[in-house]
Amino acid sequence: MIDVKNINKSFNGKRILHDVSIGFKQGEINLVIGASGSGKSVLTKCIVGLHEVDSGSVEYDGRDFTQMNFKERKSIRKEIGMLFQGSALFDSLTVEENVKFPLEMYTKNSKEENLDRVNFCLKRVDLLNVNHLYPAELSGGMQKRVGIARAIALNPKYLFCDEPNSGLDPRTGIVIDNLIQEITKEYNITTIAVTHDMNSVMETGENISFIHQGKKWWDGNKEDILKTDNEELNEFVYSSKIMQKFRNI
Amino acid sequence: MLSIFHHIGKYFLLLGRVFKSPDNFKLIRKQIIHEMMSLGIGSLGLIAIISMFMGAVVTLQTASNLNNPLLPAYLIGYATRESFILEMAPTVMSLILAGKIGSNIASEIGTMRITEQIDALEIMGINSASYLIFPKIVAALVFIPIIVIYSMFLGAFGGFIVSMYSSGMTIESYVTGLRYDFRAFSIVYAMIKTVFFAFVITSIPSYHGYYTRGGALEIGKSSTKSVVYTSIVILIINYILTQLLLL
Numbered sequence: 030m031i032d033v034k035n036i037n038k039s040f041n042g043k044r045i046l047h048d049v050s051i052g053f054k055q056g057e058i059n060l061v062i063g064a065s066g067s068g069k070s071v072l073t074k075c076i077v078g079l080h081e082v083d084s085g086s087v088e089y090d091g092r093d094f095t096q097m098n099f100k101e102r103k104s105i106r107k108e109i110g111m112l113f114q115g116s117a118l119f120d121s122l123t124v125e126e127n128v129k130f131p132l133e134m135y136t137k138n139s140k141e142e143n144l145d146r147v148n149f150c151l152k153r154v155d156l157l158n159v160n161h162l163y164p165a166e167l168s169g170g171m172q173k174r175v176g177i178a179r180a181i182a183l184n185p186k187y188l189f190c191d192e193p194n195s196g197l198d199p200r201t202g203i204v205i206d207n208l209i210q211e212i213t214k215e216y217n218i219t220t221i222a223v224t225h226d227m228n229s230v231m232e233t234g235e236n237i238s239f240i241h242q243g244k245k246w247w248d249g250n251k252e253d254i255l256k257t258d259n260e261e262l263n264e265f266v267y268s269s270k271i272m273q274k275f276r277n278i
Numbered sequence: 279m280l281s282i283f284h285h286i287g288k289y290f291l292l293l294g295r296v297f298k299s300p301d302n303f304k305l306i307r308k309q310i311i312h313e314m315m316s317l318g319i320g321s322l323g324l325i326a327i328i329s330m331f332m333g334a335v336v337t338l339q340t341a342s343n344l345n346n347p348l349l350p351a352y353l354i355g356y357a358t359r360e361s362f363i364l365e366m367a368p369t370v371m372s373l374i375l376a377g378k379i380g381s382n383i384a385s386e387i388g389t390m391r392i393t394e395q396i397d398a399l400e401i402m403g404i405n406s407a408s409y410l411i412f413p414k415i416v417a418a419l420v421f422i423p424i425i426v427i428y429s430m431f432l433g434a435f436g437g438f439i440v441s442m443y444s445s446g447m448t449i450e451s452y453v454t455g456l457r458y459d460f461r462a463f464s465i466v467y468a469m470i471k472t473v474f475f476a477f478v479i480t481s482i483p484s485y486h487g488y489y490t491r492g493g494a495l496e497i498g499k500s501s502t503k504s505v506v507y508t509s510i511v512i513l514i515i516n517y518i519l520t521q522l523l524l525l
């Protein structure tokens with residue numbers, strides 16, 4: 030469970046996040062949705078500490094992350110996995126080395142134990158026989174899978190996914206969404222997924238927060254979202270023809 | 279003007295993070311070896327070709343300017359040696375490496391920045407500045423002095439080949455010149471310069487790469503900028519150190 034309380038963030042005097050407070054629940058996919066440029070990525074990066082917040086707090090199961098120094102944060106960082114928008118695999122390393130990377134950094138496991146764990150994670154995301162390929166040799170969907178495998182290598186308690194299905198065709202996107210959902214349930218992870226894709230929302234949305242111009246505008250679940258009378262949210266949800274049709278029936 | 283001070287300040291802050299105690303020695307050692315291979319070995323061919331041709335040309339030019347019978351022929355070998363030890367090998371080769379290694383480093387780290395690979399390192403609690411930049415600096419501090427010495431030998435060798443095939447020069451006089459009035463301090467001076475240059479050649483492009491923002495276009499820009507600034511800083515340091523050490 031992660032509690033974000035009243036965080037504010039500006040860049041060069043431009044306010045990006047305004048007093049955002051959200052509770053993210055364990056064992057669920059917590060979605061953060063909003064238009065491009067609304068501040069979703071900045072919000073995630075503030076939560077994981079890639080950006081420092083100007084004010085407010087972020088609590089990981091009661092531990093206030095914003096007040097910690099680099100060393101103290103490390104203990105929480107070990108419990109965080111993150112899937113980046115562009116996968117962010119290390120392109121000088123093979124698939125196997127990518128997934129092994131956090132293990133070598135943090136565990137004192139033997140080579141064999143690490144390799145077992147790598148193969149387990151790769152199998153979990155349905156990737157077989159790609160251990161020795163480089164990221165550039167994989168399709169976008171496969172890169173995301175490797176990204177997920179790397180993110181879960183250390184058995185994280187918290188999983189962050191920034192636009193997990195951006196750049197993928199709708200079907201592969203849904204496969205990735207479902208994979209994240211399964212993993213979340215299986216290991217009882219607090220998962221936060223950022224998206225602007227309504228497909229994901231309908232597929233996996235349990236606890237949804239809508240960000241509009243850097244403010245938390247609305248929250249609810251995927252049933253509520255279709256019936257809301259919030260004007261900005263409606264505009265976001267029913268922006269595509271297919272959703273408009275869906276509303277009219 | 280203000281922005282120059284801003285960059286210099288930011289550069290030294292970054293260096294502060296680079297030299298914070300590294301997280302995992304085993305991984306860092308692996309990186310250092312990897313960097314030595316890719317930065318060092320990868321430059322040997324280019325440096326060999328350039329050094330031999332420059333050694334040959336310097337020898338020919340000196341010979342053509344020294345065709346006064348009153349001047350001893352061994353001065354040709356002597357001039358080649360001195361120009362290589364003092365300037366060609368340390369400074370000119372460093373400028374060439376600034377182009378080759380510098381642009382490589384800036385675009386590699388810049389790509390890692392814009393594709394969020396640096397964020398991925400940070401999220402794992404790794405000091406990305408230290409993990410990425412420290413091994414490059416160490417590798418350069420070890421390898422570039424070796425490259426410079428290698429260039430000195432190849433420069434002299436280029437001149438040697440020319441002396442074999444040119445009229446008005448003999449191998450004997452060239453070799454006598456190479457050995458004439460040799461002072462070990464010249465090598466010390468060259469190595470001191472080289473160590474400074476090696477630091478600059480890796481740290482300035484790392485800085486430009488590390489703070490790249492935007493997309494592919496910006497990677498190209500940081501790479502160009504890093505070569506320009508590295509070259510300027512090399513020339514300035516060269517001037518200052520020469521003033522301090524030789525006079």
Ligand SMILES: Nc1ncnc2c1ncn2[C@@H]1O[C@H](COP(=O)(O)OP(=O)(O)O)[C@@H](O)[C@H]1O
Nearest residue numbers: 040041045063064065066067068069070071072
């Ligand atoms: N490091 C940064 N420096 C300055 N501005 C930034 C930075 N990162 C993001 N922004 C700005 O913050 C706003 C929100 O960006 P972002 O969170 O990436 O949007 P999205 O919701 O599409 O993920 C954008 O206007 C962007 O330009």
Ligand SMILES: [Mg+2]
Nearest residue numbers: 069070114192
């Ligand atoms: Mg984003």
